[in-house]
Amino acid sequence: MAGTTTGIPTEVTQGTQGARTKGGIGESTLRPDGTLKVTGEFAYSSDMWHEEMLWGQTLRSTVAHAEILSIDVSEALTVPGVHAVMTYEDLPTPVKYYGMEFQDAPVLAHGKVRHHGEPVALVAADHPETARRAAAKIKIEYRELPLVTDAASALAPDAVLVHENREDHHAGHVPHPNIVHRQPILRGDAAAARERADVIVTGEYTFGMQDQAFLGPESGLAVPCEDGGVDLYVATQWLHSDLKQIAPVLGLPEEKVRMTMAGVGGAFGGREDISMQILASVLALRTGKPVKMVYNRFESFFGHVHRHPAKLYYEHGATRDGKLTHMKCKIVLDGGAYASSTASVVGNAASLSVGPYVIDDVDIEAVGLYTNNPPCGAMRGFGAVQACFAYEAQMDKLAAKLGMDPVEFRRLNAMEQGTIMPTGQVVEGAAPVAELLRRVKARPLPPERQWESADGAADVRALPGGLSNTTHGEGVVRGVGYAVGIKNVGFSEGFDDYSTAKVRLEVVNGEAVALVHTAMAEVGQGGITIHAQIARTELGVQQVTIHPADTQVGSAGSTSAGRQTYMTGGSIKNSCGLVREKVLEIGRRKFGDRHAAWADAELLLEDGKVVTDGGEVLVALVDVLEDEVVEIEAEWRHRPTEAFDLRTGQGNGHVQYSFAAHRAVVEVDTELGLVKVVELATAQDVGKALNPLSVVGQIQGGTVQGLGVAIMEEIIVDPKTAKVKNPSFTDYLLPTILDTPTLPVDYLEMGDPHSPYGVRGIGEAPTLSSTPAVLAAIRAATGLELNKTPVRPEHLTGS
Template sequence: MTTRTIQGEKNLQNIHQASKDGIGGSPLRPDGNLKVRGEFAYSSDLWHEDMLWGTALRSPHPRANILSVDVSEALKVPGVYAVLTHEDIPGTKFYGLEIQDQPALAIDKVRYHGEAIALVAADHPETARRAMKRIRVEYEVLTPITTEEQCLDPATYGYVHEPHEYKSHGSGNVCHSQRLVSGLGVTDEVRALADVIVKGSYEVGMQDQAFLGPESGLAVPAEDGGVDLYVATQWLHVDRQQMAPVLALPEEKVRLTLAGVGGAFGGREDLSMQIHACLLALHTGKPVKIVYARDESFFGHVHRHPATMTYEHGATLDGRLVFADCRIVLDGGAYASASPAVVGNAASLGHGPYVIPNVRMEALALYSNNPSCGAMRGFGAVQACFGYESQMDKLATALGMDPVELRQLNAVTQGDLMPTGQEIDAPAPVAELLQRVKDMPLPPPLDPENVDVRTLPGALSNTSHGEGIVRGIGYSVGIKNVGFSEGFDDYSTARVRLEVIGGEPVAMVHTAMAEVGQGGVTVHAQIARTELGVEQVTIHPANTEVGSAGSTSASRQTYMTGGAVKLAAEAVRTELLDKGRRRYGWTHRDLALVGGKVVSASAGVLVPMVDLLGDEAIDLTREHHHRPTEPFDRETGQGFGHVQYTFCANRAVVDVDVELGLVKVVELTAVQDVGKALNPLSVVGQIQGGCTQALGLAVMEEIVVRDGKVRNASFTDYLIPTILDTPPIPVEILELPDPNAPYGLRGVGEAPTVSATPSIVAAIRNATGLALTRVPVRPEHLTGTL
């Protein structure tokens, strides 16, 4: 693996000068060794004496009316403590991230395959499952609404939700829509300005987050009538906000503590088992644990929206873009989840990181009887990037231009306006990223006469011995927003405490940030060490006793909660130094905390921090709010909608067996501007992880849905990249500070997932000459057997 860090015209001096475990260093994760040794406690490992096990009965139909539910036989099973339906819900029966359209338990109908209908609590998980199978449900099975044509013709095919049933952003079976028009839009007069016009239709399949730790948690009823929930989630406070009305409890009586999370990627942003476990615990008066089986996990969380897209681009003969006309249709499935935000991202970013004078865009999410879709890494931008980057390659071919040069010619830079009218007011080194990724060394060329066949497509399965292998190279670049957008008050809270323990100054950091693998627990400690000059930092368990940290999504946690930790630590430092000024009469203006001491650049060490603190502790809480954004105009798409933009460029090298339709990604290179690498090792890991998920979408990952039913709800049939599928991923990091962000940083985790998929498909096209308008690319797409 090759990793380089470039800081504009600077070098690595400030990283080398940084504290080994402070900002700019790469201390190892505190949970890393435990996870590698298999000793880390995940939420599925939770245990409580006298606890019960919960499970749910789920619908075998994607669309049906429920005529009756009979739980009497289930209640007769020895060891069963409760069987609940929607009639046992004490509060409101609906919840949702943005639109409260999802019932905690199905009421009179089911809208997707796997929807929960009833709950069982028993003294053993197998007992709960046996009882669940005795519940009798009488259905009136209906024809599911699953295609765009059916969704957009409710007069013929019906409604997933009755009209005006919920406060929605759309109408009929349209959950949400967003239009965007910039410049002159796309008219006949604008088209006439283009010398070359290319059109394309593209499709993205339904990808799963495929986290290895299934949904799980433990609900414990409390003496005050409330409930304590220990759960793997991405957003403790919004979980509580949705749960409390259903449980008919005030929020302060619904207390959440983060349990060990085995991956998330957006799939834990919505509720899964949270309400169900708490309902059973409060009903039985006993702790209740729920752990999903793998197939239930596929039904129990949202997925990446599948998309169909049409694009039309016009350019002059010298390669300057004139217009882009785009339509993106996202299948949101049965419930809204995060679909409105996904649509906003697709519409505002769906033209790519390019200067395009005239843009017309329509993006919409549909209600259907397919599985619900919501947040997944890079949401909205991933689907769009495959569309617009495929168009860039098609346009380069039509113009006879190098595809990288075409992208560079039209690349945005600082000071340009997005089609939304928002100015890019921070570095936007898109052309430089492309040049750097192009200039990185290529792997050795393919030599079929002298090659280890184990490195070829399919060779590990003994299906290929070097025949029909061709190599291709492809490029792409993408754009992603950071943080929540469109006027959402996206804030985070942090509490920092400084005190003397065991004769040393020790800082404690307490936030509600969900650590889902992104490394926030490491970075927060680095920030505290840097701002307070201490070595010992403890991270308090994340829970709802402190203010919200927002969701661990949208590449926002280091920016937002890291920013809150910085503010809180700075406030603690200020109070400590003020205490010293009052006690000792210091007049120095150059005070700092270094190595556990108060120092002055002009006077040297003034006092050890332990002497200044004594028996007192300084304990302060601060909130970090980013600069305000505003909703996009619904008809024009204009508005200052995003906090920050982030960019990544990729180059993929692939070998393709054109006879068998097999693909091996030989190398997947990434160059990304991260603003400031607070932990360079973690940053590289995030970029490589994002590239790997993008590889999965490119060539193997898809939930197969037929007539509304999931056909491959297992890791036997839903394939994710293993170590044998993952190529070397050389990474080059640029550090061009964003003046609006803490430490100048940019969100990192999503951008490579956005940009890498199109580079892999471009490389396959380069190798085969095929159009390839759909991902994942399957063997039959390459052999002509589809």
């Protein structure tokens, strides 16, 4: 079954127990937080307040690599209203480092700074302006050190080491201390297969550093408690990962660091790492007062990781009839000063570097580097975005050299169910790559010269340059481009990925109601909506309350990798099933002698009643429960994965794959180098659309994020100083509604038999292929090679 933005299916898909309660899965139910957000009434983490609250401020390094010779805080301490000033030496425990995969980042710089904007000192004061003024009075003497800014300076035999003493689990298999992680993938014999190729194409590609650009900067509130612990209210993506990093630095057991999700204004991977959580907490414990920290936009650019910039070197071969023979590539990801999730991004980039194609002979190497550039880590697409940009450009080059249609060339080589990945893993689920390409190509093209009205006048809003009125159509040419991508879903490489859900069913005011409690971070993806839909479907009740996410329940993992509907949705479904069985057990005990059907294992909960599988009502659910409360907390795991072999890259590293294809239609003013994206059409397999409206929104959001990196978004780092040159939304450009094209969506529902309801991760795949589709369309319009993101006017005009 398929849906589109103009024909969204609305029938309810059956859950395990077959309930048809209104507002269940398969319906486009509205988000409970939606109205509050669009009216400005929603409380974000930056809106929190507490009596006698202090404000925290971070002093950050003004240089990228330097020895700290001295720090003088004496003048800052004399500012009226200042309650505390802290440096590395003032941290409360010997544990002063943190990190997601291994702990290489100091809470505050110690001995040296390794990137521009690294935290060096903290101030707590009774007013935010007082805290800022006091921080500015801290005097730091630096002795600048040589910089490591790219692969050449990082890997030279005499290279400066970003981390002098590496004692982590990667050090044994990397050829240089400035390499965080190296992942080769070898399958077949690429050298021998090269001899069979009739055409060979190569390419060197550069992918710029992209910011997650979430609209709500980092913020939170730490409140010290009478038991010596701390209550932390924070916008994050992974409460329990934060907890494991925060508690050791504070010297507290985890149960004394109580974390609660505060309102989050977007994330996209940028909140997986610690930002202000530890800083606010140490200030709160030091002063004995609540401490709030809110980054402004400038500081936010330094307060979180970014998407890895990359250099990608590719070679492909093909026969005259268009069959791919081999692929060889090297991917170099700049991880910046600290590891964050670079190792996992490297594994993802390597394992997905072939794309959704059948190539039996490959020679792949991906590495992640330490440099003195800003730290990079998780961002929507997680390594697969950079690879997709390169391999899709290669597909267009091969098709052109063979004289083939670029879509038909891709379809000829498209993977399908049963294809063996370069890692040796068999694609067990649906892989409708050829069909997705067919659908985007078959869609009618938007009309030519849309800017022309009947009287010959030009509507400048529909032209490149828009309301700047730069052209009336002179020198404007159209281009059409295609791309398709593959993205993994869920945590990979042997990670013990699970989620926990607590579900409570009881009678309140004469109605059976459910309470769902998880630690899932709602970052705008709509998980709380889906959770209520699952509970309604599985428990047959209308009223479902979502408990605020906190660490008083087991981990839900990170809101990333397209995993939350799969994983936390799966755990809620599992816990609801256990609750339902307990309720039916109570019913059999109370009413089992009234009807033979009570002995039937197929009893269902539907619209507040216990019914047979034929729909016969046995009793109201409130009569079963009466004063009883059924509450169950349970974990749920997906199929296990395994780590990739560090020598060959072989291994069943991923849980599930998702696929999306795009067609981009662009118009380019070839004289001024201006681009207008007219349409970005998507076709994607979503497995099962639990909430069709949310499905379309996720696909459109990911598509626009890929558009941004294609023609606008890049953090510019000065190669001579390693300083960020554009830390503001004035100079870091984002697509606005005026830049957003028509976004038609066509989705397939080819359910995965291994996942709850057949779901497939949705939000990440469209971010991959929208970027290369836009680039392909611009190439088609201009005839230029364009091997770098983002495309700028000077790249199109030669100026």
